[in-house]
Amino acid sequence: MKKSILTILLLFVFTPIFAHYIWIETTPIGTLNNEHSIKIRFGEYTHGVIEKVNGKSFSSVKDFSVWVIAPNGTKTALQVTPQLNYYKAVFTPTEKGTYTIALDNKKMNVLDFTKYNYTIFKPQYHAKAKVIVGDVVANQKETNSDSIEIVDISKTPFTQNSKVILKVLYKGKPLAKNEVSIFVQDGWTKKATTNKNGEITFKLPFKTTYTLETTFEEKTPGKFKGKDYKLIWHCATYCINL
Numbered sequence: 001m002k003k004s005i006l007t008i009l010l011l012f013v014f015t016p017i018f019a020h021y022i023w024i025e026t027t028p029i030g031t032l033n034n035e036h037s038i039k040i041r042f043g044e045y046t047h048g049v050i051e052k053v054n055g056k057s058f059s060s061v062k063d064f065s066v067w068v069i070a071p072n073g074t075k076t077a078l079q080v081t082p083q084l085n086y087y088k089a090v091f092t093p094t095e096k097g098t099y100t101i102a103l104d105n106k107k108m109n110v111l112d113f114t115k116y117n118y119t120i121f122k123p124q125y126h127a128k129a130k131v132i133v134g135d136v137v138a139n140q141k142e143t144n145s146d147s148i149e150i151v152d153i154s155k156t157p158f159t160q161n162s163k164v165i166l167k168v169l170y171k172g173k174p175l176a177k178n179e180v181s182i183f184v185q186d187g188w189t190k191k192a193t194t195n196k197n198g199e200i201t202f203k204l205p206f207k208t209t210y211t212l213e214t215t216f217e218e219k220t221p222g223k224f225k226g227k228d229y230k231l232i233w234h235c236a237t238y239c240i241n242l
Contacts, residue, residue: 020057024103026241038089046187054082109227125235127239162204185209213237
């Protein structure tokens with residue numbers, strides 16, 4: 001599995017989409033009854049590559065849905081508006097607690113990478129972020145029961161040097177021994193591997209934005225939009241903005 005994922009990343013020169021990922025960027029602390037903005041970006045944060053909304057790369061992944069889940073469990077779809085290099089969405093917190101923001105894209109076209117010594121596959125993305133209103137910090141809601149996701153189970157708000165605890169789930173169950181990449185600007189990258197409970201723990205040494213990515217190959221053939229594929233390439237991301 002690791003070799004196959006590496007193959008995808010090495011194909012960046014031919015297919016930028018698979019060195020790229022989608023992430024949700026937002027301020028982690030919200031204010032009750034005040035409008036809160038989020039940005040949906042596509043690119044490679046660690047290399048400073050952020051695609052423009054009207055570019056070919058972003059256009060290939062724009063068929064997504066995004067929503068917010070309030071502390072009481074209410075799920076609300078968010079409308080997005082295109083900006084120069086991100087899609088913007090807003091919501092207004094009406095109660096204190098932890099809000100989960102999630103994006104899903106399972107509508108991307110099947111790709112044939114056999115000429116690059118890979119396979120024919122169906123890619124899909126899932127991205128998340130968290131907003132805390134008030135003093136109570138709760139676990140993020142689970143939002144992707146039929147694919148991969150990162151769930152934040154940290155006990156305190158994020159500050160520099162604070163501890164982060166994340167759990168990777170695949171179809172609702174902990175995904176053990178799966179690699180997670182932690183990206184910061186200027187090429188700073190750290191690799192972590194989930195434990196038997198699907199969890200990773202790390203600290204935030206810099207006051208900056210962190211993007212995280214984890215992937216998984218589901219080697220089950222199928223058909224999408226009339227095209228056969230050999231496997232599904234699942235990608236989940238999470239963003240921490242200090």
